[in-house]
Amino acid sequence: MRTAMACAQTLNNMTHLLPHKPDPIQLTQEEMKRVAAYRAADMVASGMVVGLGTGSTAAHFIDRLAELMHKGSLKGIIGIPTSLKTEAHAIKAGIPLSTLNSHPIVDISIDGADEVDPRFNLVKGRGGSLFREKMIEGASRKFVVIVDETKMVACLGGSGLSVPVEIVPFSWKYTLSKIENLFEDETGFSARLRVDQEKPFETDNGNYIIEMFFEKGVSGDLNEVSDRLLRLTGVIEHGMFLDMATNIVVAKNDGSVIILNK
Numbered sequence: 493m494r495t496a497m498a499c500a501q502t503l504n505n506m507t508h509l510l511p512h513k514p515d516p517i518q519l520t521q522e523e524m525k526r527v528a529a530y531r532a533a534d535m536v537a538s539g540m541v542v543g544l545g546t547g548s549t550a551a552h553f554i555d556r557l558a559e560l561m562h563k564g565s566l567k568g569i570i571g572i573p574t575s576l577k578t579e580a581h582a583i584k585a586g587i588p589l590s591t592l593n594s595h596p597i598v599d600i601s602i603d604g605a606d607e608v609d610p611r612f613n614l615v616k617g618r619g620g621s622l623f624r625e626k627m628i629e630g631a632s633r634k635f636v637v638i639v640d641e642t643k644m645v646a647c648l649g650g651s652g653l654s655v656p657v658e659i660v661p662f663s664w665k666y667t668l669s670k671i672e673n674l675f676e677d678e679t680g681f682s683a684r685l686r687v688d689q690e691k692p693f694e695t696d697n698g699n700y701i702i703e704m705f706f707e708k709g710v711s712g713d714l715n716e717v718s719d720r721l722l723r724l725t726g727v728i729e730h731g732m733f734l735d736m737a738t739n740i741v742v743a744k745n746d747g748s749v750i751i752l753n754k
């Protein structure tokens with residue numbers, strides 16, 4: 493009895509010397525983006541033609557890719573940028589670039605997304621890039637999406653944030669009204685021109701963006717919704733990337749990573 497008490501007392505007195513049990517890691521969203529990007533960089537091999545995504549998550553990937561190239565761990569990489577911003581970033585980072593015209597088959601594309609649903613469908617383009625992304629990622633053998641866990645959704649557009657559509661500037665109000673007509677039976681649907689500093693936002697292709705909002709997310713058959721949008725004269729492309737992603741790299745705020753493969 494005396495011994496047991498003494499042990500308890502000793503233990504209490506010694507707790508400051510015991511190994512400290514670390515608090516569970518709580519990564520910020522930016523840190524999660526970096527974790528996902530770094531993991532995806534491991535999927536790139538020497539000699540690959542790599543589609544370089546656009547946005548804050550893809551920017552971490554570009555930095556990591558450049559780092560691996562400069563270290564000599566990756567050789568003979570050619571990047572295909574999905575936006576002018578990414579092109580400038582990659583040039584600064586020293587990544588040799590080419591185009592889809594010269595390299596029509598891309599080995600792997602790595603890019604972020606605004607939303608990912610359980611079927612690997614994505615919303616992309618809230619940063620203003622979607623057309624070049626869709627073209628290059630559609631030409632890729634592998635399309636790896638890098639996200640933090642906040643991007644995982646039950647249905648596209650369900651977060652109340654926009655689903656972008658790139659349209660030609662000519663008669664944009666007419667195209668906007670056609671998009672509104674398409675979803676007139678959708679409760680809570682709205683659409684508007686994306687504006688930046690009181691002027692229409694312009695994409696890298698000199699086009700405008702219509703932002704569509706769905707109160708309860710995009711309903712019905714997504715391929716049908718996509719087809720109906722693309723049939724409208726004036727619509728160039730939309731930000732729903734359906735059945736394109738082959739792998740999703742999800743970083744969680746406890747520091748772990750989940751890789752989903754199609």
Ligand SMILES: O=C[C@H](O)[C@H](O)[C@H](O)COP(=O)(O)O
Binds near residue numbers: 548605620
């Ligand atoms: O237009 C932007 C691109 O589609 C981005 O990949 C997407 O918006 C995700 O961006 P971020 O990684 O900055 O969240």
